[in-house]
Amino acid sequence: xxxxxxxxxxxxxxxxxxxxxxxxxxxxxxxxxxxxxxxxxxxxxxxxxxxxxxxxxxxxxxxxxxxxxxxxxxxxxxxxxxxxxxxxxxxxxxxxxxxxxxxxxxxxxxxxxxxxxxxxxxxxxxxxxxxxxxxxxxxxxxxxxxxxxxxxxxxxxxxxxxxxxxxxxxxxxxxxxxxxxxxxxxxxxxxxxxxxxxxxxxxxxxxxxxxxxxxxxxxxxxxxxxxxxxxxxxxxxxxxxxxxxxxxxxxxxxxxxxxxxxxxxxxxxxxxxxxxxxxxxxxxxxxxxxxxxxxxxxxxxxxxxxxxxxxxxxxxxxxxxxxxxxxxxxxxxxxxxxxxxxxxxxxxxxxxxxxxxxxxxxxxxxxxxxxxxxxxxxxxxxxxxxxxxxxxxxxxxxxxxxxxxxxxxxxxxxxxxxxxxxxxxxxxxxxxxxxxxxxxxxxxxxxxxxxxxxxxxxxxxxxxxxxxxxxxxxxxxxxxxxxxxxxxxxxxxxxxxxxxxxxxxxxxxxxxxxxxxxxxxxxxxxxxxxxxxxxxxxxxxxxxxxxxxxxxxxxxxxxxxxxxxxxxxxxxxxxxxxxxxxxxxxxxxxxxxxxxxxxxxxxxxxxxxxxxxxxxxxxxxxxxxxxxxxxxxxxxxxxxxxxxxxxxxxxxxxxxxxxxxxxxxxxxxxxxxxxxxxxxxxxxxxxxxxxxxxxxxxx
DNA sequence: AGCACGCCGACT
DNA sequence: GTCGGCGTGCTC
Ligand SMILES: [Zn+2]
Ligand SMILES: [Zn+2]
Numbered sequence: 001x002x003x004x005x006x007x008x009x010x011x012x013x014x015x016x017x018x019x020x021x022x023x024x025x026x027x028x029x030x031x032x033x034x035x036x037x038x039x040x041x042x043x044x045x046x047x048x049x050x051x052x053x054x055x056x057x058x059x060x061x062x063x064x065x066x067x068x069x070x071x072x073x074x075x076x077x078x079x080x081x082x083x084x085x086x087x088x089x090x091x092x093x094x095x096x097x098x099x100x101x102x103x104x105x106x107x108x109x110x111x112x113x114x115x116x117x118x119x120x121x122x123x124x125x126x127x128x129x130x131x132x133x134x135x136x137x138x139x140x141x142x143x144x145x146x147x148x149x150x151x152x153x154x155x156x157x158x159x160x161x162x163x164x165x166x167x168x169x170x171x172x173x174x175x176x177x178x179x180x181x182x183x184x185x186x187x188x189x190x191x192x193x194x195x196x197x198x199x200x201x202x203x204x205x206x207x208x209x210x211x212x213x214x215x216x217x218x219x220x221x222x223x224x225x226x227x228x229x230x231x232x233x234x235x236x237x238x239x240x241x242x243x244x245x246x247x248x249x250x251x252x253x254x255x256x257x258x259x260x261x262x263x264x265x266x267x268x269x270x271x272x273x274x275x276x277x278x279x280x281x282x283x284x285x286x287x288x289x290x291x292x293x294x295x296x297x298x299x300x301x302x303x304x305x306x307x308x309x310x311x312x313x314x315x316x317x318x319x320x321x322x323x324x325x326x327x328x329x330x331x332x333x334x335x336x337x338x339x340x341x342x343x344x345x346x347x348x349x350x351x352x353x354x355x356x357x358x359x360x361x362x363x364x365x366x367x368x369x370x371x372x373x374x375x376x377x378x379x380x381x382x383x384x385x386x387x388x389x390x391x392x393x394x395x396x397x398x399x400x401x402x403x404x405x406x407x408x409x410x411x412x413x414x415x416x417x418x419x420x421x422x423x424x425x426x427x428x429x430x431x432x433x434x435x436x437x438x439x440x441x442x443x444x445x446x447x448x449x450x451x452x453x454x455x456x457x458x459x460x461x462x463x464x465x466x467x468x469x470x471x472x473x474x475x476x477x478x479x480x481x482x483x484x485x486x487x488x489x490x491x492x493x494x495x496x497x498x499x500x501x502x503x504x505x506x507x508x509x510x511x512x513x514x515x516x517x518x519x520x521x522x523x524x525x526x527x528x529x530x531x532x533x534x535x536x537x538x539x540x541x542x543x544x545x546x547x548x549x550x551x552x553x554x555x556x557x558x559x560x561x562x563x564x565x566x567x568x569x570x571x572x573x574x575x576x577x578x579x580x581x582x583x584x585x586x587x588x589x590x591x592x593x594x595x596x597x598x599x600x601x602x603x604x605x606x607x608x609x610x611x612x613x614x615x616x617x618x619x620x621x622x623x624x625x626x627x628x629x630x631x632x633x634x635x636x637x638x639x640x641x642x643x644x645x646x647x648x649x650x651x652x653x654x655x656x657x658x659x660x661x662x663x664x665x666x667x668x669x670x671x672x673x674x675x676x677x678x679x680x681x682x683x684x685x686x687x688x689x690x691x692x693x694x695x696x697x698x699x
Numbered sequence: 700a701g702c703a704c705g706c707c708g709a710c711t
Numbered sequence: 712g713t714c715g716g717c718g719t720g721c722t723c
Contacts, residue, residue: 039722
């Protein structure tokens with residue numbers, strides 16, 4: 001056979017392709033993993049993305065492939081195409097897409113270079129066979145166990161809206177994006193499950209995405225209860241970053257071998273190597289967790305839509321507060337909207353009340369109305385929840401006589417006072433983790449009267465303890481759930497009903513169904529109303545709807561009390577009416593006038609250096625490159641001035657960013673591709689680190 | 700990202 | 712004298 005080469009995806013952050021010569025003894029195929037020599041490192045694993053009959057690499061630089069790994073069938077063409085699209089769209093080399101999504105044993109050379117000559121795949125298969133043998137022996141020796149039917153094993157009866165949604169989705173056999181807009185408690189999950197059941201019955205498989213790891217166990221249970229009796233116990237596979245290497249490999253094998261029919265998991269699951277997919281579900285599609293914040297900055301929701309289009313299948317995006325991007329697409333008819341407007345249980349949505357804190361004096365951060373509402377719940381034996389998106393005791397420590405405030409030595413932010421029962425008080429930086437003891441006097445003037453300013457969850461917990469000494473109060477935030485398994489423990493306690501008042505951050509807003517909860521108090525929502533970027537109100541509204549939805553899912557007359565200085569703000573006014581559509585329409589109108597997404601597309605380049613001036617200079621230089629060298633590409637492209645980030649310094653690194661905007665996505669991408677190529681060639685080893693983010697969420 | 704090469708400060 | 716600090720360069 002004639003001489004030929006292969007293009008290999010490697011996990012190396014370089015904007016070049018790597019072509020290798022194929023020795024006559026080997027015949028690698030597209031989608032197969034190979035072992036190749038690389039630079040000074042001995043050998044690494046890569047994935048073949050193309051077969052080439054010529055290459056531009058000079059002969060003296062060409063190297064031979066060492067080995068083709070055939071312990072797995074090649075990844076499918078459609079799967080490689082998906083990765084290639086993601087690489088191109090997010091402006092990164094393909095190796096940065098493919099390799100990080102593989103289970104570590106499939107991509108780390110050390111899995112193949114140990115004492116044993118076997119592959120990690122063979123080793124795992126052997127282990128599983130042994131386990132099965134043992135399990136069988138046990139089964140034979142023990143008596144039969146009747147399988148107990150569980151609560152989720154049978155389908156629930158649907159209301160009319162749900163039935164229509166299920167019918168429309170399951171009858172769709174082509175590409176279509178559905179937006180399932182349902183208020184909290186309206187039974188979106190049951191719609192997913194029954195549409196999913198239909199696709200399984202047709203012999204198809206399904207990808208089911210959820211935003212967070214903590215949401216997987218409850219969905220996993222539901223899916224297993226309902227579908228394992230029908231399709232076998234390996235039908236449901238979960239995939240998230242919490243899995244061990246072995247579990248990740250096992251899940252991967254079950255997907256690639258078509259043993260699994262349902263893949264449940266976090267954003268990485270959109271890269272599941274499943275074939276014959278009939279439906280993709282994205283629950284809570286508005287959630288920012290679907291956007292990866294490091295490495296390849298992809299949006300799993302957006303890739304889900306691309307993958308559905310590629311496979312000509314339906315995709316369902318579900319949310320009570322859809323992203324404005326998705327909502328706009330329903331208005332133009334690009335997506336089909338399916339509405340669930342009724343709560344499944346007979347209860348009503350909670351009554352929301354705004355408390356004007358400009359007019360009413362607060363008692364240690366709490367309004368009299370909120371305090372008496374909590375008291376009422378205690379009398380009735382019901383649960384209350386206080387939501388405050390700020391952990392710690394006080395956001396800053398301040399001297400009462402001079403104006404000294406506690407600051408991080410490594411970042412341009414205040415350090416946060418942490419002070420809770422049993423632990424010595426500390427000052428912590430929430431950006432870099434820097435922690436110090438609390439000074440007993442002001443470091444500037446020596447004054448001993450220094451104290452925390454403002455309220456965090458720890459302080460509210462303490463205040464409530466003084467106001468209600470007999471109540472059982474549980475704080476749930478990143479600090480109280482730091483230890484592995486402690487989050488589950490705290491939530492179990494909160495569910496069991498021993499807890500009277502739950503105090504917490506974002507963590508308590510998602511997914512939990514507290515049976516006796518009839519009051520939600522929201523503190524300091526205003527902080528997010530005016531914070532930074534244009535998406536802040538959208539995020540705030542979603543959070544408020546979500547946390548409000550915790551109240552009264554099983555009890556009538558539930559209340560939400562929101563303390564604000566701006567009760568007339570249109571966001572709060574729409575919230576009062578639980579009116580997402582109204583909020584969306586006013587906000588979209590503002591976006592349209594300002595030509596912001598979804599009416600334009602954005603790319604963000606952020607630069608990091610020791611001094612922010614260097615970062616700014618770098619960005620100015622690349623802007624000049626664009627303006628001088630490639631003016632034709634700039635038509636319809638808006639290049640903004642580079643600006644320092646609001647928090648300039650984090651961990652002694654200073655940051656600046658540059659926003660690029662266009663009303664045409666193709667133009668923007670075309671420009672970016674050419675431009676970044678030039679930047680890369682010009683700065684072969686830049687002293688400034690830079691990152692490119694397509695469709696940034698925070699700007 | 701790794702890894703090697705290389706040229707200056709403080710150890711045996 | 713050399714051990715090791717991390718600046719610079721290279722990877723098909
Ligand atoms: Zn002072
Ligand atoms: Zn810091």
